[in-house]
Structures are given as C-alpha cells and as structure tokens.
Amino acid sequence: MPAIEVRDLAKTYGSLQAVDGVSLEVAEGEFVGVLGPNGAGKTTLLEMIEGLRRPDAGSVQVLGEPVWPRNARLLPRIGVQLQASSFFERLTAREQLATFASLYRVPAARVGEWLERVGLVEKADTRVEDLSGGQAQRLSIACALVHDPEVVFLDEPTAALDPQARRNLWDLLSGLNDSGRTVVLTTHYMDEAEVLCDRVAIMDAGRLLQVGTPAALVRGLDAPARITVAPGVLTPQDAAALPGVERVEVEHDGVVLTTRQPGAVIGHLAERDRLDGVRVQTGTLEDVFLELTGREYRA
Numbered sequence: 001m002p003a004i005e006v007r008d009l010a011k012t013y014g015s016l017q018a019v020d021g022v023s024l025e026v027a028e029g030e031f032v033g034v035l036g037p038n039g040a041g042k043t044t045l046l047e048m049i050e051g052l053r054r055p056d057a058g059s060v061q062v063l064g065e066p067v068w069p070r071n072a073r074l075l076p077r078i079g080v081q082l083q084a085s086s087f088f089e090r091l092t093a094r095e096q097l098a099t100f101a102s103l104y105r106v107p108a109a110r111v112g113e114w115l116e117r118v119g120l121v122e123k124a125d126t127r128v129e130d131l132s133g134g135q136a137q138r139l140s141i142a143c144a145l146v147h148d149p150e151v152v153f154l155d156e157p158t159a160a161l162d163p164q165a166r167r168n169l170w171d172l173l174s175g176l177n178d179s180g181r182t183v184v185l186t187t188h189y190m191d192e193a194e195v196l197c198d199r200v201a202i203m204d205a206g207r208l209l210q211v212g213t214p215a216a217l218v219r220g221l222d223a224p225a226r227i228t229v230a231p232g233v234l235t236p237q238d239a240a241a242l243p244g245v246e247r248v249e250v251e252h253d254g255v256v257l258t259t260r261q262p263g264a265v266i267g268h269l270a271e272r273d274r275l276d277g278v279r280v281q282t283g284t285l286e287d288v289f290l291e292l293t294g295r296e297y298r299a
C-alpha cells in the first residue's frame with residue numbers, strides 16, 4: 001500500500017484552476033518533492049493531501065485512509081508544518097513546542113530534544129514573535145515533528161533561511177527520511193529538490209508535468225554535457241578532433257567541449273594526459289523545466 005495516493009485532484013478558485021487533475025503515489029519511506037515556481041499550485045495541492053482543504057474533485061488516501069472529510073484517526077500519524085504566522089502568540093519557543101507536545105500526549109522530555117535538534121536551545125526562552133524568520137521556520141518544523149509522525153508534510157521549509165541554515169535543515173530532513181518516515185515537501189529551489197528527494201514532481205500551472213528521480217528526469221532530457229578544459233591544456237583544433245565532440249567554444253575559463261558522450265570524451269582526454277582542471281557540467285532540473293514549459297525557471 002502506498003503511503004499517499006492522490007487521484008485526479010482538482011481545485012479552482014473562481015475562474016482560476018489552481019490544481020488541475022493531479023495524480024501521484026508516494027511509497028512508504030519515500031522522500032518526494034513538489035517543485036514549481038510561485039503560483040504553480042503546490043500549497044493548494046499539499047493542503048488537499050493533508051486534509052486541510054476540500055478538493056473540488058478527486059480523492060486522497062494517506063496511510064490507507066481518506067483524508068476528507070477531516071479524519072481524526074490520521075492526525076497523530078501525520079505531521080504538518082505550520083506557517084510561522086500560525087504560532088500561539090506570546091509563548092516562548094519552548095512553551096510553543098510544549099503545547100504541541102501536550103496536544104499529542106508526547107512526553108515533555110521530547111521538547112528539549114527537539115529544541116536541540118533544530119538548533120534552538122539558546123532561543124528556548126525567546127517569545128515566538130521575537131524569533132528571526134529562520135528560527136521561526138525551524139520551530140515550526142519541530143512542532144510538526146514532535147509527535148514522531150509517520151508521514152511528514154513541509155511547505156517550503158527552507159524559504160526564509162540563509163544558505164548555512166538551509167544546509168543544516170537539509171541534514172535534519174535527510175535524517176528524518178533515513179529513519180523511515182515518508183516526507184513530502186514543496187520547494188521552489190531546484191538544488192534542494194535535487195539534493196533531498198528520491199523523486200521530484202515538477203508542477204506548473206496546476207499540473208504535474210513530470211514525476212521521476214532527479215537523475216532520470218535529467219537523463220530523459222538528452223541534453224549534451226559541457227566539458228571545460230583549462231586554458232592552454234588543449235587547442236580548440238585538437239578539441240574539435242576528439243571523437244564525440246559536437247562543438248568547441250573558447251571561453252574565458254578555457255575551451256568548452258559540447259558532447260553527448262562525456263564518458264568517451266573524458267577517456268580520450270585522459271589518454272592524452274589532458275585532464276588537469278577539467279570540469280564537467282551535465283543537465284539540471286532547470287533544463288528539464290525549460291524543456292517541459294519552454295520557459296526559463298524563475299522561482
């Protein structure tokens with residue numbers, strides 16, 4: 001049984017089709033990212049999967065149970081990250097988390113553990129309205145996880161974080177998944193989806209355009225790789241003569257070889273002892289988005 005089963009889900013707001021016939025299955029223990037630009041419909045989709053928003057059409061099952069109408073049996077088994085604005089007012093970070101813990105009848109000792117895990121021990125006695133954006137974000141994640149749910153939903157969990165805090169949170173999220181939980185997150189960061197997710201669902205204008213592992217999505221592109229050889233290591237003429245090279249350009253950082261056979265070209269460079277300073281760039285999820293929509297990806 002899949003952990004999450006979404007069938008033909010749709011939602012309109014007035015004349016706007018926010019989610020347009022989405023189907024998706026998430027296996028138990030899988031880490032899936034819904035990736036798309038602003039307004040793609042990610043939050044609306046996630047809220048319907050969480051049972052917080054009523055779909056116009058379609059169905060959702062989580063852990064084998066329908067999520068709508070509101071299903072009280074599911075609540076202790078799922079964790080939903082709140083937006084920072086929905087904290088209880090005037091509580092400290094510790095009190096906020098303790099409130100969630102008591103709602104779920106979780107032993108109080110877990111509160112301290114989670115403050116430590118999300119790096120908020122020093123802010124435990126700070127009121128939630130005085131936390132920075134990133135600290136509030138981490139607290140909201142701790143609130144979603146304190147009862148040790150089997151399925152975790154996170155809506156743009158790293159949106160307000162600086163690069164260092166984002167990386168720390170990536171470690172935390174990978175750890176959750178390593179311990180067997182199913183995780184679904186939305187993000188508009190391509191790199192985040194690539195690093196964290198087993199599978200990525202690319203969403204635009206209410207539809208899932210493609211679902212797959214980041215590597216398979218990029219492989220499906222058939223985009224050529226770019227191999228940059230440091231200046232002075234190889235002449236453009238020698239580069240053009242290598243088997244498998246389709247195009248050669250001279251750029252400020254070296255000679256750039258475009259090829260669909262990067263392995264073979266690197267082999268030839270190695271035979272000629274020309275590997276010093278070589279850089280290889282293959283396609284990215286951004287290229288996948290461009291190919292699917294004809295538009296540059298703009299988060």
Ligand SMILES: Nc1ncnc2c1ncn2[C@@H]1O[C@H](COP(=O)(O)OP(=O)(O)OP(=O)(O)O)[C@@H](O)[C@H]1O
Pocket residue numbers: 013016018036037038039040041042043044045188
């Ligand atoms: N309650 C609402 N009433 C009317 N329109 C809404 C409502 N919620 C969202 N929308 C619209 O539906 C579309 C999808 O919004 P949604 O928030 O689901 O997208 P998103 O992909 O999560 O975007 P973001 O990355 O900006 O959060 C947007 O055009 C948005 O303006």
